[in-house]
Structure formats: C-alpha cells, structure tokens
Amino acid sequence: MVVRVVPNEVPVGAQIESLDLSVPIDDASLNIVRTALDAHGMVYLRDQQLTPAQYVALGRRLGTLEKHVFDQFLLKDQPEIVVLSNIVENGQQMGVADAGQFWHTDGAFNTHPHIYSMLHAQEIPTDAGGEPLGDTMFVSTVHAFSTLPAQLQERLRPLRGLHSLIIQYEKKKTSGIGRHVPLTPEQKARTPDLYHPVVWPHPRTGRECLYVNEGTTFGLEGVPAEEALALIRQLCEHISRPEVTYHHKWRVGDILIWDNFSTQHKVNFNFGPERRRRMHRMTVS
Ligand SMILES: O=C(O)CCC(=O)C(=O)O
Numbered sequence: 001m002v003v004r005v006v007p008n009e010v011p012v013g014a015q016i017e018s019l020d021l022s023v024p025i026d027d028a029s030l031n032i033v034r035t036a037l038d039a040h041g042m043v044y045l046r047d048q049q050l051t052p053a054q055y056v057a058l059g060r061r062l063g064t065l066e067k068h069v070f071d072q073f074l075l076k077d078q079p080e081i082v083v084l085s086n087i088v089e090n091g092q093q094m095g096v097a098d099a100g101q102f103w104h105t106d107g108a109f110n111t112h113p114h115i116y117s118m119l120h121a122q123e124i125p126t127d128a129g130g131e132p133l134g135d136t137m138f139v140s141t142v143h144a145f146s147t148l149p150a151q152l153q154e155r156l157r158p159l160r161g162l163h164s165l166i167i168q169y170e171k172k173k174t175s176g177i178g179r180h181v182p183l184t185p186e187q188k189a190r191t192p193d194l195y196h197p198v199v200w201p202h203p204r205t206g207r208e209c210l211y212v213n214e215g216t217t218f219g220l221e222g223v224p225a226e227e228a229l230a231l232i233r234q235l236c237e238h239i240s241r242p243e244v245t246y247h248h249k250w251r252v253g254d255i256l257i258w259d260n261f262s263t264q265h266k267v268n269f270n271f272g273p274e275r276r277r278r279m280h281r282m283t284v285s
C-alpha cells in the first residue's frame, strides 16, 4: 500500500494513510512524516496498535525524547511517556488532568522549546450517541502570521514575548477543569519565566511563526503591561479564528504528531470526570 498524505480543509493538519507504525519506520516513510509536518504542522494516523516500547522507538526516530516535568505521571517502564488522564483509581490520579485548556504551544517555558509533541489515544470519552468528546483543536501560527497586515508584521518582528509556566498554572488553578496538581518549588525552579521572539522563524522551514499564546504569554518586552496584554489578546483571537481551526475527533489508537512552532492547540473539555480519557504523550527535541 502506498502511504498517502491527505491535507485537512483548514490550513493546518493532514491525515497520513496506509502507514503501520507498529513496525520500525523506514527512512522513506519517516521522510514522508517529516515533510508532512513541515507542510501541515500536524499529522494524524488512525488505528495504530503499538506497545509503549514501540511508541518510544517511533519517537526516537523523530529526535531526542524528553522527560515531562511531572515526574509522578511518567510510565514506570517507559519514562519517556507521560500519561494525560482524568481517571482517578483507588483515590489516585492517573495522569495530568488539565493539560491543554488554553490555546498554547508546548515547551514555551523552555529556553529551547521541543519541536514535536505526540499523543497515542488509549481511552476516549464519547457521548450517549457514541460521538467522541474531548476534541483537540489545532491552528497554524504560520498562516496566522502571514494573514496579518504588513504594518503589524513589521511592528511584531523585533518584539519578544514573556512566557511563564508559573502564571499559567495559577490561571489553571481557578479554571475548575479536572484536578489541578500544583507545581512543587523544585519544578518551579526548573521552569523560570523567559523571553521568546514574537515572530520565530521555524527551525526547519524558516517560515515565520507567530509565537504568542493565550496559555503562557503574559507580556511583551519594552511594551507597557496594559498595551502588551491588549495586543496579545488581539493576536490570540486572530490565531484561533474558528474558520481556520481543525477539530480532531479522537478514536482509540490514533497517533497525533504536531509541531510546536507552526501550530497551537487546545482541548475541548466537554466531558466530565465520569467519562474516561487517557493519552500517552511524548515530546521530541
Ligand atoms: O490532551 C490533549 O489532547 C492535548 C493536551 C496537551 O495540550 C498536550 O498534550 O500538550
């Protein structure tokens, strides 16, 4: 079977068909995946039956795997995988329950954000009619920048944005989604506030990505706080316009890979704690 890349109708994302990721990926197929990621920012593959070890082996083919700051939710035998889940068993939370409630890009609180994140769907909540709940939504930051007025593009190019994991976690505390796990002082120390370019040339393609997000950007260097927050809000609204947003309808076995420079994502938390959702997540630098 020939591997096919089928782009979404919106300017982000593509489905990759006829590629079985449970067998070690060959160079030609790996190249198709990388090229599709460069072109579309995120890719998804359906019906992938992989053990955690096979999943880790796949991730290693894309780059170096990182360990999540939440050590308590790493898989014991495969610490490259962090569990995202709303499930509580024997009074114990099984994974990070509130990841993705704001539009964001992963790793913005790292000096060198990792390029790819990956999810492998283990359990997906559905409504009474069997329709999946908890869509993950994606937008393109390349498309967002390229559709801004030229004058605004010029103004943004020299700016740097202030990103803070700590402020993001304070925001999450009050949002009421899932069970919020506070950062320990040591985890906070590992992720201090930092600046990133507002317009970030993509490390692989060189395309300009609008690197400002609702989740972690709380200021602009040299711009008065109120003006900066208003501009950030305006840019975030532009980035996440409904007509350019892809909604991923999850199925168990889906593998999603996304690029954290050229896209942003957010989860639709339209499912309660009584409906189980569980993902295996990895990050690739
Ligand atoms: O649970 C999801 O669908 C995505 C959560 C998220 O933001 C992430 O894994 O980076």
Ligand SMILES: [Fe+2]
Binding pocket: 099, 100, 104, 105, 106, 265
């Ligand atoms: Fe995320």
